[in-house]
Amino acid sequence: MDLRENLKKIEEEAEQLFSRADSLEKLEELRIVFLGKKGKITDVLKQMGKMSPEERPVLGQAANQLKDKLNNLLSARKNELEEILQAKKLEEERIDITLPGTEIITGHLHPLTRITKEIEDIFIGLGFTIEEGPEIETEYNNFEALNVPKYHPARDLQDTFYIDDHYLLRTHTSPVQVRTMARQKPPIRIIAPGRVYRSDDIDASHSPVFYQAEGLVIDKDISFADLKGTIQLFVQSVFGENTRTRFRPSYFPFTEPSAEVDISCVICGGEGCRLCSYTGWLEILGSGMVHPRVLEMAGFDPEEYSGYAFGMGLDRITMLKYGINDIRLLYENDQRFLHQF
Numbered sequence: 001m002d003l004r005e006n007l008k009k010i011e012e013e014a015e016q017l018f019s020r021a022d023s024l025e026k027l028e029e030l031r032i033v034f035l036g037k038k039g040k041i042t043d044v045l046k047q048m049g050k051m052s053p054e055e056r057p058v059l060g061q062a063a064n065q066l067k068d069k070l071n072n073l074l075s076a077r078k079n080e081l082e083e084i085l086q087a088k089k090l091e092e093e094r095i096d097i098t099l100p101g102t103e104i105i106t107g108h109l110h111p112l113t114r115i116t117k118e119i120e121d122i123f124i125g126l127g128f129t130i131e132e133g134p135e136i137e138t139e140y141n142n143f144e145a146l147n148v149p150k151y152h153p154a155r156d157l158q159d160t161f162y163i164d165d166h167y168l169l170r171t172h173t174s175p176v177q178v179r180t181m182a183r184q185k186p187p188i189r190i191i192a193p194g195r196v197y198r199s200d201d202i203d204a205s206h207s208p209v210f211y212q213a214e215g216l217v218i219d220k221d222i223s224f225a226d227l228k229g230t231i232q233l234f235v236q237s238v239f240g241e242n243t244r245t246r247f248r249p250s251y252f253p254f255t256e257p258s259a260e261v262d263i264s265c266v267i268c269g270g271e272g273c274r275l276c277s278y279t280g281w282l283e284i285l286g287s288g289m290v291h292p293r294v295l296e297m298a299g300f301d302p303e304e305y306s307g308y309a310f311g312m313g314l315d316r317i318t319m320l321k322y323g324i325n326d327i328r329l330l331y332e333n334d335q336r337f338l339h340q341f
């Protein structure tokens with residue numbers, strides 16, 4: 001019964017190897033080794049010729065039983081392996097829904113652009129239109145037509161970037177007043193934001209490039225009260241309902257009378273703190289009634305028309321609104337700074 005012994009050994013060996021197989025590929029290899037055409041059981045059957053005729057059917061039956069048994073073991077192990085592999089896959093694919101999400105970094109508006117748009121919207125709501133002018137201006141538009149006298153210090157090389165005798169980098173947005181009046185008859189109601197240049201050294205509150213917004217209103221019967229009401233409304237829209245305004249007499253060549261506008265301090269509300277130098281007030285713009293000479297130079301009769309104008313520093317307003325204490329932050333494009341807005 002040598003061959004039956006062989007079958008027994010094959011059975012034991014197969015049982016062991018099947019249970020240890022750790023992949024479907026490995027299991028398939030084992031199936032070929034034991035049950036394949038050239039496999040171990042076939043090997044035994046090939047040797048049946050040596051046996052007596054009575055013994056052959058007995059061995060044949062035993063071999064068939066072993067085949068069935070091994071097939072069953074294989075498919076059982078296969079199911080087991082499939083389950084293990086599936087569980088492993090699920091574990092790998094597990095999503096931890098308690099993990100914080102990854103921030104999607106999107107582009108957004110620069111704080112100066114945001115303020116500019118906000119201010120534009122406020123004035124559009126009041127019936128103003130947006131105007132633009134070039135950054136390279138004539139000396140005439142930037143100074144002459146605005147009644148800035150020849151000897152005025154603003155005209156000095158130290159303050160103004162001249163390109164030649166005739167052209168310069170505009171030092172304020174006020175020349176847009178001149179351009180608008182040359183093109184348009186009253187009623188005029190414009191707001192003109194834009195970049196301006198001054199030959200200043202850079203520090204926490206000065207930059208040779210900065211932003212302003214100019215306002216100009218010309219019509220019949222425009223009075224200082226219209227200027228006050230408009231500025232008051234503007235200030236409350238940008239800085240909040242409780243912000244107070246104060247008009248302080250001042251001087252600008254292009255307005256008469258002229259006033260500087262202060263708002264109650266955005267930090268202390270008027271109590272006095274470091275930001276407002278313990279005055280309770282912060283200056284935010286210059287304004288006044290358009291000077292009759294400016295109207296005349298534009299070809300408007302000062303007896304028939306009057307108007308008001310104002311000019312504000314957009315950098316300063318941005319800094320006050322967002323609590324930024326250094327103007328350089330607005331121009332350095334440091335992502336750590338910009339991403340806060």
Ligand code: DAH
Nearest residue numbers: 172255286287288309310311
């Ligand atoms: N242009 C002035 C400046 O740059 C600001 C200004 C003051 C503009 C009074 C005006 C105004 O229109 O009426 O300092």
